[in-house]
Amino acid sequence: MPNRREDDAVPVPSTGPVTAAKVAARAGLSRATVTHVLNGRAAEMQIRPETQQRVLEAARELGYRANALARSVRTGKSGMIGYIVDDEHYEPYWHTLVGAMAEAEKEGFTLKVLSATSETFAERIRQCMELRLEGLLLRVVLDKRPLYEEANRAGMPVVTVDEWVAQPYGIRVSADDAVGCCEALTQLLDLGHSRIAFISSGFESQPTEGILAREGLFLREMDNRGLPVPKGYVSRERMEVYGRGANVVHDASTCVAATASLLDHPAGRPTAIFCWRDEAALVAIQACQRRGLRVPDDISIVGFSDLSAAWLSSPPLTTCxxxxxxxxxxxxxxxxxxxxxxxxxxxxxxxxxxxxxxRESTGMPHG
Amino acid sequence: MPNRREDDAVPVPSTGPVTAAKVAARAGLSRATVTHVLNGRAAEMQIRPETQQRVLEAARELGYRANALARSVRTGKSGMIGYIVDDEHYEPYWHTLVGAMAEAEKEGFTLKVLSATSETFAERIRQCMELRLEGLLLRVVLDKRPLYEEANRAGMPVVTVDEWVAQPYGIRVSADDAVGCCEALTQLLDLGHSRIAFISSGFESQPTEGILAREGLFLREMDNRGLPVPKGYVSRERMEVYGRGANVVHDASTCVAATASLLDHPAGRPTAIFCWRDEAALVAIQACQRRGLRVPDDISIVGFSDLSAAWLSSPPLTTCxxxxxxxxxxxxxxxxxxxxxxxxxxxxxxxxxxxxxxRESTGMPHG
DNA sequence: CTGAAAGCGCTTACAG
DNA sequence: CTGAAAGCGCTTACAG
Incomplete structure (x- = not known):
């Protein structure tokens, strides 16, 4: 019966971290041989099976883990990709990040996530460069030109996600809202709606190309279909859906007001309200119900995003x-x-x- | 007027990456001096201001970014902390990760996020060790013993988050559900409720200590207050709230059934339903409303979690x-x-x- | 104040 | 098939 204790007592330098050198020493081989075997170049190097065994065994006994950092210094490839987010509390961005992470891991890369504000962005850029990230994904509304400049110099690929305005560098991956918007209006028309209002963004940043794009799509699609949009049938909300840090305050008042202005419209209330985002749609449902209106019997509501709140709301929300x-x-x-x-x-x-x-927030208009 | 073009033409090795050596060459100094200045040891080393200037200028002109990987190899500190998640689509874990990330960045660490399944967990552990992460945060229901073993050997700190059962290694940070549970029952009693039912987890993993903990708290609190819980006043749901990958299917049927069984209880329906999670509460609201019951006039509903869906639902959900x-x-x-x-x-x-x-899903019982 | 030198742990030609 | 050697880019005593 082999005595494990004695076996372990074989003279091996036991101080400090376990390096390839120690594995080599234990196996009685050179460092190069160890690397070759461990990196799958055994066949190429025609290393005999028995030798490979010795290496593998020594590595296992010592609990050897190659130092990926040292390898990266040597090879110049870090195998790390960065993902910078600024609105990190917002649920959809999580799903985007998860999608990216799954793909990165499938490809053997590892994901570094960084958050940024206008104050910390420069510092984050620096960290990305210093860490020799091989590429960068961006979901950030800050001014990205300084980053593009550095990335360009370093030959670093950059891809932006859900960016609402054109970028001067790299690939921009975004959603084609037109498809969903068109489908939503088609459904509303099929149900028999014609008086359709819109709750749009009241935020002022990136006005025309960006944040108001969905309003533009709505107006265009209505026009294409020959449906009039009475003055005042587009209202605006600017509700903060997530605060920074621990104190999240949900102030829905602007959205409640935007809904009210549609319900109280002098030309009569719409039979359907299309909203530029789910939060607006869900608050609109609350506002309608509080006034005794039933959704969808009295009024239909459509959103944009498909948050998790959409399938959990009462009624479940129809949404792009x-x-x-x-x-x-x-x-x-x-x-x-x-x-x-x-x-x-x-x-x-x-x-x-x-x-x-x-889902169930849309139905045929009554009366 | 200085000619920038000519200035740039100073002979500097322009091939390959910009290293400290190149900065030194450009500044006409040694590499050590460059490192000293760049790493804030200028005062300590009594390097004269003019020399510092030369270093800084050369670094800026060359667009030098220190190689953090190489530094890590030398210092043995990667400055990186890992975060492993397995239920990466679940909204709450995102907020946990964001909280952790903010703290890490404040402390000068950088966060590596990894997802894991039972198939990939071993590989992820290997990556964490190879990348020389300094510590690990875990939000994972898999068997973590292999990881603890390696972490222990490497002296790597590990902290688990929202882990429902005790762990053999490291720190476990979790929520004290008892506080919220107690407050919820107090509120329901204050409103005048006494017939309170519970929708609990129907999942079978980690039965008693883990997933059924909230049911236990409920029963204990009811008992403490001398309130009976009739047989059948605890029902179970096992709704998948997030699938893996792209195809997310929300099958609420078990939860609808769990609600129905309470509403149809032979001893009469409860005036309030307490749910082990918000998703259950929100589906319960849907189920009640579909049967013509008004929330909270006819029945009060309380959840657990405070998902973003809670404040957006109709009515907004009272929740722990x-x-x-x-x-x-x-x-x-x-x-x-x-x-x-x-x-x-x-x-x-x-x-x-x-x-x-x-919020508004709880109110005084009528009739 | 500044520079030459050793070393972190790895990979990769290059000899034999 | 295997080993000695150079080098990745950095930091850190150690001299001067």
């Missing part, structure tokens, strides 16, 4: 689902492709279609 | 809010403390109180 996970996945796939085949930094757009999910 | 963000923050704070002051791997528990958030 943004392809959050797929956007992340596609962004990462493109990034990795750039890493493998060479990255073209000139701007390129990829749009992923949204799609309508019909 | 779990301190998701704070759990992450505390976990990271403890981890960093362990890194600084030495980590004690023997098991330790930290509980963070939950708290009731009163």
């Amino acid at each position: 689902a943004s392809p959050w996970g797929e956007m992340g996945q596609t962004a990462m796939r493109e990034l990795v492709k750039g890493l493998k085949e060479g990255f073209d930094p000139s701007p390129r757009e990829i749009q992923i279609p949204s799609g309508l999910i019909i | 809010a779990s301190p998701w963000g704070e759990m992450g923050q505390t976990a990271m704070r403890e981890l960093v403390k362990g890194l600084k002051e030495g980590f004690d791997p023997s098991p330790r528990e930290i509980q963070i109180p939950s708290g009731l958030i009163i």
